[in-house]
Amino acid sequence: MTGEVLRYAAFPDEDSTSSSPGNPAGVVLGAETLTEAQMQTIAETIGYSETAFLAPIGPGSRDEFRTRYFSPKAEVDFCGHATIAAAVAVAERHGAGDVVMVTNAGRVTVRTQEHGRTITATLTSPATSSRPVAPRVLTAALSALRLPPESLDPRYPARVAFAGNHHLVLGVTEAHVLDDLDYDYVSLDALMALEGWTTVHVFHHAGHHLYTARNAFPPGGVREDPATGAAAAAFGGYLRELGLVEVPCTVTVLQGHQMGSPSRLMVGIDGDHPGIEVTGTATRLSPSPYDEIDLP
Structure with missing residues (x-):
């Protein structure tokens, strides 16, 4: 099978003149058909610090997802920048609003808002x-x-x-x-x-x-x-x-x-x-050879 990997840079400093601001993350929407081994393969191939995999909870759900995160080496229970990237990806496709991500660390609610052409995302972390x-x-x-x-x-x-x-x-x-x-x-x-x-x-x-x-x-x-x-x-x-x-x-x-x-x-x-709110934006990165990955 072939999996599409969306690439975003999360938390870019918009005041910077750098050509590569923010932290790149992979985002896979509709990951319900992927095995754990396939998720790990994608994360390792992309090579970003994390890739988020979202599987809708309930038929056609657009606002609640089972979400897992993989680094190139192993699964990670929670990742902030990949959460922001994933929430922006969902908002770009389905409109701004609240997105619930059920992670290994617990339920994380992300609030997305449109500000002109920019979408911001605010996650509320698990209890600190x-x-x-x-x-x-x-x-x-x-x-x-x-x-x-x-x-x-x-x-x-x-x-x-x-x-x-x-x-x-x-x-x-x-x-x-x-x-x-x-x-x-x-x-x-x-x-x-x-x-x-x-x-x-x-x-x-x-x-x-x-x-x-x-x-x-x-x-x-x-x-x-x-x-x-x-x-x-x-x-x-x-x-x-x-x-x-x-x-x-x-x-x-x-x-x-x-x-x-x-x-x-x-x-x-x-x-x-009990949690902490973290807010940032995410920008879609240009396509690369890794956007389409052949999986076993």
């Missing part, structure tokens, strides 16, 4: 939580990241934050620490596998409600992710749980600039909902 990092684990992480302990910002305790996946969250004191980040891929990959982390979210407080970030993503088979919606949601929960922002508020996370793929994620933090 965080926990401290054991000192020996933090030492191992800093060693793999090649970061000295004094580079950490004491205002932002190291935590493992959750919003569908687990992410190590580390705040650094200076912006140049992000620019110079060059980690040991093999060591960090092994540590993340042992600890069950999906990404390592290294961030810098750049201004009022403004943060810059980089996300190491060895479990996905890529060195770095240019825009990570799930990590942004977990980060929003981290800020709320530790009282580091007044709620309700919206913070901006700028990511991917060091990769040449500048991205902007708007993170809505509310005290009345």
Whole structure:
């Protein structure tokens, strides 16, 4: 059989002049006939950090989907940027509105809205939580990241934050620490596998409600992710749980600039909902040889 793979760039920073802003994701609509092995084959062939596979729940459903995410290496329970891309793809075909995605991490509702020719999507993450990092684990992480302990910002305790996946969250004191980040891929990959982390979210407080970030993503088979919606949601929960922002508020996370793929994620933090809202746009990428894949 042949499967059509739609390609989108999620969370592009529209203020950027870059030729490749945002984080590319694959989207497969009507995936109900695909096996798990076929989904993994598509994700591996495309090579993006994630591809989302949507199967309608109920005959002809246009607003509720069983949604699974695969990186080139394995299935991932939840992925923010592929969720945004998939919701925009659905809205372009069926009109804006609420889309419910039943993921391995739970039900995720995505609100899509039309703003002229642009469609924005806002996902509400699963309930967030965080926990401290054991000192020996933090030492191992800093060693793999090649970061000295004094580079950490004491205002932002190291935590493992959750919003569908687990992410190590580390705040650094200076912006140049992000620019110079060059980690040991093999060591960090092994540590993340042992600890069950999906990404390592290294961030810098750049201004009022403004943060810059980089996300190491060895479990996905890529060195770095240019825009990570799930990590942004977990980060929003981290800020709320530790009282580091007044709620309700919206913070901006700028990511991917060091990769040449500048991205902007708007993170809505509310005290009345256990999840976190993450908003962005997604733009359709031009066709490639991978848009049609022959499957066994």
